[in-house]
Amino acid sequence: xxxxxxxxxxxxxxxxxxxxxxxxxxxxxxxxxxxxxxxxxxxxxxxxxxxxxxxxxxxxxxxxxxxxxxxxxxxxxxxxxxxxxxxxxxxxxxxxxxxxxxxxxxxxxxxxxxxxxxxxxxxxxxxxxxxxxxxxxxxxxxxxxxxxxxxxxxxxxxxxxxxxxxxxxxxxxxxxxxxxxxxxxxxxxxxxxxxx
Amino acid sequence: xxxxxxxxxxxxxxxxxxxxxxxxxxxxxxxxxxxxxxxxxxxxxxxxxxxxxxxxxxxxxxxxxxxxxxxxxxxxxxxxxxxxxxxxxxxxxxxxxxxxxxxxxxxxxxxxxxxxxxxxxxxxxxxxxxxxxxxxxxxxxxxxxxxxxxxxxxxxxxxxxxxxxxxxxxxxxxxxxxxxxxxxxxxxxxxxxxxxxxxxxxxxxxxxxxxxxxxxxxxxxxxxxxxxxxxxxxxxxxxxxxxxxxxxxxxxxxxxxxxxxxxxxxxxxxxxxxxxxxxxxxxxxxxxxxxxxxxxxxxxxxxxxxxxxxxxxxxxxxxxxxxxxxxxxxxxxxxxxxxxxxxxxxxxxxxxxxxxxxxxxxxxxxxxxxxxxxxxxxxxxxxxxxxxxxxxxxxxxxxxxxxxxxxxxxxxxxxxxxxxxxxxxxxxxxxxxxxxxxxxxxxxxxxxxxxxxxxxxxxxxxxxxxxxxxxxxxxxxxxxxxxxxxxxxxxxxxxxxxxxxxxxxxxxxxxxxxxxxxxxxxxxxxxxxxxxxxxxxxxxxxxxxxxxxxxxxxxxxxxxxxxxxxxxxxxxxxxxxxxxxxxxxxxxxxxxxxxxxxxxxxxxxxxxxxxxxxxxxxxxx
Ligand code: HEM
Numbered sequence: 172x173x174x175x176x177x178x179x180x181x182x183x184x185x186x187x188x189x190x191x192x193x194x195x196x197x198x199x200x201x202x203x204x205x206x207x208x209x210x211x212x213x214x215x216x217x218x219x220x221x222x223x224x225x226x227x228x229x230x231x232x233x234x235x236x237x238x239x240x241x242x243x244x245x246x247x248x249x250x251x252x253x254x255x256x257x258x259x260x261x262x263x264x265x266x267x268x269x270x271x272x273x274x275x276x277x278x279x280x281x282x283x284x285x286x287x288x289x290x291x292x293x294x295x296x297x298x299x300x301x302x303x304x305x306x307x308x309x310x311x312x313x314x315x316x317x318x319x320x321x322x323x324x325x326x327x328x329x330x331x332x333x334x335x336x337x338x339x340x341x342x343x344x345x346x347x348x349x350x351x352x353x354x355x356x357x358x359x360x361x362x363x364x365x366x367x
Numbered sequence: 368x369x370x371x372x373x374x375x376x377x378x379x380x381x382x383x384x385x386x387x388x389x390x391x392x393x394x395x396x397x398x399x400x401x402x403x404x405x406x407x408x409x410x411x412x413x414x415x416x417x418x419x420x421x422x423x424x425x426x427x428x429x430x431x432x433x434x435x436x437x438x439x440x441x442x443x444x445x446x447x448x449x450x451x452x453x454x455x456x457x458x459x460x461x462x463x464x465x466x467x468x469x470x471x472x473x474x475x476x477x478x479x480x481x482x483x484x485x486x487x488x489x490x491x492x493x494x495x496x497x498x499x500x501x502x503x504x505x506x507x508x509x510x511x512x513x514x515x516x517x518x519x520x521x522x523x524x525x526x527x528x529x530x531x532x533x534x535x536x537x538x539x540x541x542x543x544x545x546x547x548x549x550x551x552x553x554x555x556x557x558x559x560x561x562x563x564x565x566x567x568x569x570x571x572x573x574x575x576x577x578x579x580x581x582x583x584x585x586x587x588x589x590x591x592x593x594x595x596x597x598x599x600x601x602x603x604x605x606x607x608x609x610x611x612x613x614x615x616x617x618x619x620x621x622x623x624x625x626x627x628x629x630x631x632x633x634x635x636x637x638x639x640x641x642x643x644x645x646x647x648x649x650x651x652x653x654x655x656x657x658x659x660x661x662x663x664x665x666x667x668x669x670x671x672x673x674x675x676x677x678x679x680x681x682x683x684x685x686x687x688x689x690x691x692x693x694x695x696x697x698x699x700x701x702x703x704x705x706x707x708x709x710x711x712x713x714x715x716x717x718x719x720x721x722x723x724x725x726x727x728x729x730x731x732x733x734x735x736x737x738x739x740x741x742x743x744x745x746x747x748x749x750x751x752x753x754x755x756x757x758x759x760x761x762x763x764x765x766x767x768x769x770x771x772x773x774x775x776x777x778x779x780x781x782x783x784x785x786x787x788x789x790x791x792x793x794x795x796x797x798x799x800x801x802x803x804x805x806x807x808x809x810x811x812x813x814x815x816x817x818x819x820x821x822x823x824x825x826x827x828x829x830x831x832x833x834x835x836x837x838x839x840x841x842x843x844x845x846x847x848x849x850x851x852x853x854x855x856x857x858x859x860x861x862x863x864x865x866x867x868x869x870x871x872x873x874x875x876x877x878x879x880x881x882x883x884x885x886x887x888x889x890x891x892x893x894x895x896x897x898x899x900x901x902x903x904x905x906x907x908x909x910x911x912x913x914x915x916x917x918x919x920x921x922x923x924x925x926x927x928x929x930x931x932x933x934x935x936x937x938x939x940x941x942x943x944x945x946x947x948x949x950x951x952x953x954x955x956x957x958x959x960x961x962x963x964x965x966x967x968x969x970x971x972x973x974x975x976x977x978x979x980x981x982x983x984x985x986x987x988x
Binding site: 183185186187189190193194196197198200201204205208211212215216222293294295296297298299300301304318319322326331332336339 | 476477480541544545546548549552553554579580582583584586587590591594595598599600601602604607608609610612613616617620921930931933972976979980981
């Protein structure tokens with residue numbers, strides 16, 4: 172075996188990226204189980220769902236949230252691709268754009284919570300507990316994702332990543348896609364399904 | 368390059384300076400592995416003392432040694448300790464120590480995460496035991512069924528040590544599993560294609576995958592429980608639209624795979640020991656691999672069989688009963704493969720082999736009683752009786768502790784560089800084997816005679832007296848056997864003969880390293896040409912591009928072709944700091960002091976940032 176035989180082919184993912192994939196697998200399982208629990212509570216419940224005082228959720232704010240988060244996945248994807256192709260100039264802007272969309276999502280979530288908390292709280296009943304646990308946990312993931320994006324953004328701006336060394340960017344954007352996809356399931360389950 | 372120089376340069380690059388700082392900052396998988404083993408053994412001793420207390424209490428009717436409240440705490444802590452703080456961490460200890468060596472790597476893929484897993488395990492274990500120290504240990508059984516475990520029926524902090532402790536511990540287990548998966552997929556020696564991975568590593572790979580998907584169920588259940596207990600949420604309480612059966616589903620979605628999480632690596636030890644001491648490769652190696660993976664997968668399909676008595680729809684029960692029967696098939700394949708390997712080889716009954724064979728015998732009995740449960744009418748009859756206690760000790764003690772003792776004697780020379788005493792090993796085996804059967808076999812009968820589990824005492828004249836006394840005497844013999852094991856190991860450390868690199872004539876790569884291995888494991892990274900590399904004719908020397916560096920090769924997923932050279936991280940304070948910060952968070956949670964929770968959260972954030980900060984020389988985590 173010679174040294175040149177063990178040079179990295181340009182685009183193979185590093186071990187850290189696989190590790191993030193597995194972290195995502197466990198976290199996705201948590202969300203899947205929480206949503207399953209939500210439906211379990213719904214199907215063992217007699218009478219209207221959501222149970223009063225909660226009402227069938229209005230869709231305007233959550234649809235906007237969905238648009239924002241879906242939109243944010245695009246610059247995240249481009250940032251990852253840019254870093255892997257060594258075009259570091261645009262990566263900072265793309266990470267910044269992703270973070271801004273994420274922050275906008277969080278602002279809307281606060282708006283949404285303020286309305287909802289007047290009607291029912293996590294302590295009202297099992298529906299309230301499930302609703303706030305799922306959306307709250309997801310919101311916490313968005314908040315963590317935004318912090319991580321700003322963190323790598325800072326080091327991108329400082330020029331600390333390069334075409335060869337940018338695992339953090341790959342990992343954070345991968346995580347961001349996960350946060351986005353989970354939201355689609357949360358949206359479909361908690362907001363859309365009561366309309367069916 | 369002379370023959371000696373790579374070793375010296377490697378030593379310089381890898382050796383950790385002795386001392387307290389190095390003990391707290393080490394990232395060496397062998398030191399971490401040893402620590403896991405020692406800590407898990409200490410928890411085994413504690414769980415064993417609890418078991419003896421239980422047995423003394425039950426030795427005769429109307430015993431008043433323990434008050435009912437104390438008894439509840441002790442059997443709950445016994446179950447929790449054995450399952451969560453002893454078996455899985457001990458098997459992780461073997462995994463940590465052995466897997467990189469077996470794969471021909473110089474460390475785990477993420478050495479600092481590895482250290483983190485250990486510190487979190489230790490912190491979570493101490494956290495759970497704080498409950499016992501202040502006399503408020505969990506007391507609702509190891510599966511803490513709702514609504515019993517809810518705020519109305521179990522007020523006080525006891526069950527919070529359970530819920531929060533398990534969430535805390537889950538971080539360690541999950542991180543450890545991810546580390547093992549990536550190490551196995553990416554850090555194998557050049558030439559170790561998928562079909563050449565050793566059986567023990569396969570077993571751990573299947574286990575780790577099961578952990579990744581099973582622990583979240585436990586975490587989710589415990590999260591809901593704690594939100595309900597600490598913050599007044601409702602998930603399991605019917606008055607507010609909740610449902611206690613939800614807890615049961617979530618718990619057993621975790622709980623049944625967990626039986627295989629305990630059992631698969633243990634079986635992997637047996638599949639390692641039997642070929643070595645039969646002097647031939649495993650018969651139908653690939654079938655054993657397939658059945659290992661299948662067992663891990665099917666483990667997820669059978670959770671409902673713990674709930675046959677709950678009153679679920681008939682069709683779904685039938686489906687799960689069928690799945691429970693099917694899972695016997697891959698286990699059967701493995702049993703036949705082991706027996707065929709012994710019959711067609713030249714078996715040597717050294718201590719590890721004794722324990723492996725003892726395991727097979729016990730396992731077949733435990734398996735048969737297990738299949739009996741899948742017959743639903745039978746299950747309904749004996750559920751929550753001592754028959755169940757007998758069954759799961761045959762599976763858990765037989766299925767895990769015997770293999771663990773096999774592995775301990777098998778790898779002891781590698782870990783310490785010294786041999787154990789063979790005759791003492793045989794004595795310990797026969798004591799443990801006899802003590803085990805005398806302890807647990809009578810419980811089948813007392814269970815069939817109607818003795819319920821989890822009772823702190825029982826009235827005279829139910830026909831249970833003699834059986835319980837026999838059980839308790841058996842437990843004393845069992846304890847004596849385990850003490851002989853301990854004595855054997857202590858003797859070996861002091862006076863055992865030097866082992867040399869490969870005392871057993873084994874086939875896998877850990878035996879190519881020194882005993883105990885150098886900090887860098889291998890002077891030259893081995894090149895692999897079969898599933899039994901040490902039984903192949905040796906290769907000619909090749910110059911190694913890794914000589915001297917703090918590095919290890921990364922290879923491709925399928926073929927094990929070299930891909931890149933990974934720089935490995937140096938010692939670090941971050942893992943310990945992370946574990947301590949998490950401990951602050953959990954202390955805040957259990958005392959419901961928001962300030963402390965926030966403070967802990969900030970500390971965690973700081974450590975994460977320090978960890979992720981791109982360093983001057985970027986190394987994998
Ligand atoms: C060292 C010898 C052991 C003895 C004498 C022993 C004895 C017992 C007894 C008598 C009980 C029933 C208590 C009751 O229902 O009132 C029990 C429960 C239990 N044991 Fe063991 N045990 C031993 C080792 C183990 C091991 C190695 C494991 C696991 C790997 C284990 C796991 C459990 C579990 C999970 C429970 C159920 C606790 C509960 O009901 O919540 N035991 N043990």
